[in-house]
Amino acid sequence: MHQLTIAEIIRGLRDRQFSSVEITSHLLExxxxxxxxxxxxxxxxxxxxxxxxxxxxARLAQGNAPALCGVPIAHKDIxxxxxxxxxxxxxxxxxxxxxxxxxxxxxxxxxGAVSLGKTNMDEFAMGSSNESSYYGAVKNPxxxxxxxxxxxxxxxxxxxxxxxxxxxxxxxxxxxxxxxAMTGTTGLKxxxxxxxxxxxxxxxxxxxxxxxIARTAEDAALMLSVMAGPDTKDSTCLDRPTQxxxxxxxxxxxxxxxxxxxxxxxxxxxxxxxxxVQEALxxxxxxxAELVEISLPHSKLAVPAYYVIAPAExxxxxSRFDGVRYGYRCENPADLRxxxxxxxxxxxxxxxxxxxxxxxxxxxxxxxxxxxxxxxxVRRLIKQDFVDAFQKVDVIMGPTAPNPAFKLGxxxxxxxxxxxxDIYTIATNLAGLPGxxxxxxFAHGLPVGLQLIGNYLDEARMLxxxxxxxxxxxxxxxxxxxxx
Amino acid sequence: xxxxxxxxLEVHVQLATQSKIFSGASTAxxxxxxxxxxxxxxxxxxxxxxxxxxxxxxxxxxxxxxNAEIGKRSxxxxxxxxYPDLPKGYQTTQLEQPIVxxxxxxxxxxxxxxxxxxxxxxxxxxxxxxxxxxxxxDSGHGMSxxxxxxxxxxxxxxxxxxxxxxxxxxxxxxKKIHSIxxxxxxxxxxxxxxxxxxxxxxxxxxxxxxxxGTRAEIxxxxxxxxxxKAIKVEAQRQIDLIEDGGKVVQETRLYDADKNETRSMRSKxxxxxxxxxxxxxxxxxxxxxxxxxxxxAELPELPDAKCARFESEYGLSAYDADQLTQERATAxxxxxxxxxxxxxxLAANWVMxxxxxxxxxxDKSIVDSPVPAEHLASLIARxxxxxxxxxxxxQVFEAMANGEGDADTVIEAKGLKQVTDTGAIEKLVxxxxxxxxxxxxxxxxxxxxxxxxxxGFFVGQIMKASKGQANPQMINEILQQKLNALL
Numbered sequence: 025m026h027q028l029t030i031a032e033i034i035r036g037l038r039d040r041q042f043s044s045v046e047i048t049s050h051l052l053e054x055x056x057x058x059x060x061x062x063x064x065x066x067x068x069x070x071x072x073x074x075x076x077x078x079x080x081x082a083r084l085a086q087g088n089a090p091a092l093c094g095v096p097i098a099h100k101d102i103x104x105x106x107x108x109x110x111x112x113x114x115x116x117x118x119x120x121x122x123x124x125x126x127x128x129x130x131x132x133x134x135x136g137a138v139s140l141g142k143t144n145m146d147e148f149a150m151g152s153s154n155e156s157s158y159y160g161a162v163k164n165p166x167x168x169x170x171x172x173x174x175x176x177x178x179x180x181x182x183x184x185x186x187x188x189x190x191x192x193x194x195x196x197x198x199x200x201x202x203x204x205a206m207t208g209t210t211g212l213k214x215x216x217x218x219x220x221x222x223x224x225x226x227x228x229x230x231x232x233x234x235x236x237i238a239r240t241a242e243d244a245a246l247m248l249s250v251m252a253g254p255d256t257k258d259s260t261c262l263d264r265p266t267q268x269x270x271x272x273x274x275x276x277x278x279x280x281x282x283x284x285x286x287x288x289x290x291x292x293x294x295x296x297x298x299x300x301v302q303e304a305l306x307x308x309x310x311x312x313a314e315l316v317e318i319s320l321p322h323s324k325l326a327v328p329a330y331y332v333i334a335p336a337e338x339x340x341x342x343s344r345f346d347g348v349r350y351g352y353r354c355e356n357p358a359d360l361r362x363x364x365x366x367x368x369x370x371x372x373x374x375x376x377x378x379x380x381x382x383x384x385x386x387x388x389x390x391x392x393x394x395x396x397x398x399x400x401x402v403r404r405l406i407k408q409d410f411v412d413a414f415q416k417v418d419v420i421m422g423p424t425a426p427n428p429a430f431k432l433g434x435x436x437x438x439x440x441x442x443x444x445x446d447i448y449t450i451a452t453n454l455a456g457l458p459g460x461x462x463x464x465x466f467a468h469g470l471p472v473g474l475q476l477i478g479n480y481l482d483e484a485r486m487l488x489x490x491x492x493x494x495x496x497x498x499x500x501x502x503x504x505x506x507x508x
Numbered sequence: 509x510x511x512x513x514x515x516x517l518e519v520h521v522q523l524a525t526q527s528k529i530f531s532g533a534s535t536a537x538x539x540x541x542x543x544x545x546x547x548x549x550x551x552x553x554x555x556x557x558x559x560x561x562x563x564x565x566x567x568x569x570x571x572x573x574x575n576a577e578i579g580k581r582s583x584x585x586x587x588x589x590x591y592p593d594l595p596k597g598y599q600t601t602q603l604e605q606p607i608v609x610x611x612x613x614x615x616x617x618x619x620x621x622x623x624x625x626x627x628x629x630x631x632x633x634x635x636x637x638x639x640x641x642x643x644x645x646d647s648g649h650g651m652s653x654x655x656x657x658x659x660x661x662x663x664x665x666x667x668x669x670x671x672x673x674x675x676x677x678x679x680x681x682x683k684k685i686h687s688i689x690x691x692x693x694x695x696x697x698x699x700x701x702x703x704x705x706x707x708x709x710x711x712x713x714x715x716x717x718x719x720x721g722t723r724a725e726i727x728x729x730x731x732x733x734x735x736x737k738a739i740k741v742e743a744q745r746q747i748d749l750i751e752d753g754g755k756v757v758q759e760t761r762l763y764d765a766d767k768n769e770t771r772s773m774r775s776k777x778x779x780x781x782x783x784x785x786x787x788x789x790x791x792x793x794x795x796x797x798x799x800x801x802x803x804x805a806e807l808p809e810l811p812d813a814k815c816a817r818f819e820s821e822y823g824l825s826a827y828d829a830d831q832l833t834q835e836r837a838t839a840x841x842x843x844x845x846x847x848x849x850x851x852x853x854l855a856a857n858w859v860m861x862x863x864x865x866x867x868x869x870x871d872k873s874i875v876d877s878p879v880p881a882e883h884l885a886s887l888i889a890r891x892x893x894x895x896x897x898x899x900x901x902x903q904v905f906e907a908m909a910n911g912e913g914d915a916d917t918v919i920e921a922k923g924l925k926q927v928t929d930t931g932a933i934e935k936l937v938x939x940x941x942x943x944x945x946x947x948x949x950x951x952x953x954x955x956x957x958x959x960x961x962x963x964g965f966f967v968g969q970i971m972k973a974s975k976g977q978a979n980p981q982m983i984n985e986i987l988q989q990k991l992n993a994l995l
Binding site: 103104110112117120122123124126221222223224225226228229230256257258259260336337339340343344345346348349350360364384387388389392396 | 547550551552553554555556557558559586588590592595596597598654781783784785788789790791
């Protein structure tokens, strides 16, 4: 039952092949048996899940069940869940139980989905390896000695390990796509503003975007249909109606123009990863697509610009964690200053502190123009690169990450090496464009992700393009050894 | 050496919106601590601000009233600092692109002169919460509490150019701002509740000097009286300091009303770096010309326009018109009395005279006046139609102030109607002349030039005998006839 996709589960539930309580119990059992190897969950809400499943079964029996009624999913622990601890994988919020649901969480409740719990992640979504979690690193189901990618490493590993068919995740610089690539799953970061950020704990507000990780493009489409939509509680959320992202999946992609940016195949790209991506592009040609070489000339500036803008926003976003109203507070503070310094000093991990410092520095008097303003200028140039490219092509493709999953601890001593893992994914966040990663083979025995970058609000088309590839390939159906 | 004081003011005005600037929580004053703070105001994780459109409308109204440029594209920024009453660790405010740009207003001084003060800009921002220190708590020492009811209340911060040259000018400017925001109805202007607060930047320089002196900022002045006193005492402190060979340091100072002195607040602290940057949770606010023009069309009559109209329509002096239009409630009250009584000049005299004295004595605002406008109008009508004299009118007014009803009711109940019956007045005159034979004899023998002056004695006696109710003009006429007959 754990091998079923969401599309299959929906059919199974409606055809009475099994109940929601049955599949929910099965997955909860699987989590209990297997997850100690992966550490993909921070909190498992078994009792609540069974209650939700029973309620879903009742609705299914009545025959007026909503889209995902009875379908088990899990939420990244960055989404606030009413009555359930939401830690953002930080000691700072280890004791934090929100009295409200994120809009995304609420959307899934309305759609009848069953939440199995909260998935592990890098602390405050800052990381590319899921090693910065207060609750310990997540391990890759393809090789438990290796990282699953980050920051949505728990969401990706749980799907790859078949503990849950799909999860919610968030992507600020590649945090959905890179772990999807590392774990052989399908991840989608929507256009900035397509999914509400209300209740999704902010890392870098102008870059953060929620999206799904699933096993197929079709499942990602089903998930996104629930997640995306307008929200009056988020001023940056686009005022566009919800839509059915499965509607266009089966359209032909004959005549599709795929832009292949030369900058994404240069130095630093693992040759085997590059080979798999080229093979995938050939497959697309077979499906009737045309490859067009393009240039995104400002690509190399994406990482430095990102590591100014994202930490700058984070430095302010994380100021609310001050030990005063909720979250971690140090023991016996001597005075206000001591309360602030020790609560934050003890409550935040190393990477979070590093980024707060970098961000505060970039915004400080005398450096603002040289860093923050310059980075914003670069951001506009990067966006313009894409706008120009989309005059010529329908979609852009390349590798999601330069390397397959690396070993746990391998890049901990070198933050810059870690930051470069997101070299191909960061630009889309800076531009606000939608991006996807789908499995396209193996390098050194580990999954490789093909990245799709779409034009603004072109998610339905991207899902169609990804689905057509998955109809012609079976990379997405490969099962991680530890999941078998 | 002749010194010149240079003053610029930063005025914070709380906007009278029903809900906060970025959340739906109520802004009402005086509720139990933390009962009007929602998850957004508490900066709970994952919460996001949603702007309150009404706050923008109010800010645009203010900008138009200040003859200012309206920022068609304004941007909210984050001002970063840690303080327990600032839940997010930053204040959402505007810096580079405020909603109200440069403007100017005319202020009126007590000597009748006017002066233009330039507005640098005005911006929208959120208020912080309040820290309540140990005295508030019954148990335990060294405790501080945080009340976040005020957190997120919309403010406009109004920044003037350093155009004021005396404490009196600063007060006149502040009164003008107060007048404008209350006329517009965008703030209750209640300084005692902190709805209008002021920081004063004060410096001194030798008269004729072009360059500005080093300024000190006096924080949180919350009454007109304190502002005047604080500026005076701070200017004198700076003058004394320089004359003694010292130097003014740029710093923040606090005014101690008890000691009537300012003292340094943050001398040791290093300058704050607020690390402003545009708030990524809020989109730039773009206003269309239609939106702005719509607001302009709906603006109420403002103090200057009302003042000019009072002069032309009611024939008031410039001074009276200015006095009556400083507060919208006063202007409205006056206008009711003037139109109902048909006697604008008398109405002005009464509103600024007896009524103002009464309100001052009872420490009441005009909206809570014990004498309603209709009652005062009825009193003035009775003066006009000679039912009562001005002197009796004061007696009637006191009775009305005690809640004894309108003018007619009081006049009737107390029998204060003026005596205009010729026979009755003749009798009073005869009685007084008969009772004061010696004075009558003096009058007869006196030099004719001195006689008019001597008549005053008889008038007084007759008025006294009538308990003030006899018509003075008739007394004069009849008395004159009778005295002439005796010559």
